[in-house]
Amino acid sequence: MRRSFPRLIAYLAIFFGVLIGLARATAIRWYKIPTDDPYLQASVAPTLVGGDWILLWRLTKPGFGDLALCAEPNAEDRSVIGRIVGVGRDKVEIRGAELSVNNRRMSNENAASPTFTVTDPATKQEIEQPLDKEDLVGRVHLRGGIPKGRQREPVTLTAEPGSAVLVSDNRFLPYDSRDFGLVPLESCKEMVIYRIVGAKGFGDVATRLSWVW
Numbered sequence: 001m002r003r004s005f006p007r008l009i010a011y012l013a014i015f016f017g018v019l020i021g022l023a024r025a026t027a028i029r030w031y032k033i034p035t036d037d038p039y040l041q042a043s044v045a046p047t048l049v050g051g052d053w054i055l056l057w058r059l060t061k062p063g064f065g066d067l068a069l070c071a072e073p074n075a076e077d078r079s080v081i082g083r084i085v086g087v088g089r090d091k092v093e094i095r096g097a098e099l100s101v102n103n104r105r106m107s108n109e110n111a112a113s114p115t116f117t118v119t120d121p122a123t124k125q126e127i128e129q130p131l132d133k134e135d136l137v138g139r140v141h142l143r144g145g146i147p148k149g150r151q152r153e154p155v156t157l158t159a160e161p162g163s164a165v166l167v168s169d170n171r172f173l174p175y176d177s178r179d180f181g182l183v184p185l186e187s188c189k190e191m192v193i194y195r196i197v198g199a200k201g202f203g204d205v206a207t208r209l210s211w212v213w
Contacts, residue, residue: 027059030196031069033081038121043168043175044081045118046131046142047212048192051199054212056190063087065139067212070166071187074180082176084188085136086157086165094178095154097145097171099134107135111142118144120173129172141213144170157182164188 041050062068130145163182168174198207
């Protein structure tokens with residue numbers, strides 16, 4: 001019995017190793033949010049932060065409301081992360097933090113915490129932003145709003161067949177289709193589904209082992 005237990009552990013380790021290998025080859029990939037790209041870091045807040053280890057789902061293509069990893073159109077060696085909020089010929093309007101798709105305003109609700117803090121990549125200053133939740137037709141996620149006394153110009157974007165409008169969860173410090181234009185849908189092959197561990201390490205209970213919507 002004592003000899004068979006180590007053998008069982010070895011078999012289980014091999015089994016799960018093969019299973020994880022197959023999953024990684026076909027369905028998932030782990031990815032670390034870069035810590036050397038301040039514009040990307042600001043844009044994914046408050047949902048994610050630089051240094052987070054996340055799981056990407058790659059078996060099915062991202063769709064409306066999904067937080068997707070795509071290639072930047074003007075620099076394909078660089079990745080961007082944002083919400084797919086327009087495809088086909090969808091008309092997307094962004095006014096402040098508010099989002100409308102085909103003249104339908106996406107609803108929002110209060111979050112548990114009223115504010116969060118993020119570093120402005122241009123000025124390197126800490127910015128306190130209002131925090132709320134946005135409902136993209138059943139897909140509820142955190143959203144960073146516009147600080148009091150600040151503003152952003154309204155923007156209207158229209159998708160084209162084969163392209164997508166990508167919008168950052170941080171509406172005040174975005175890096176999305178307002179900056180680099182429409183994104184080819186074929187470049188958006190993976191969606192963010194899970195955070196394995198946060199930037200502060202596994203001891204940060206609030207961010208480890210959590211679904212990302």
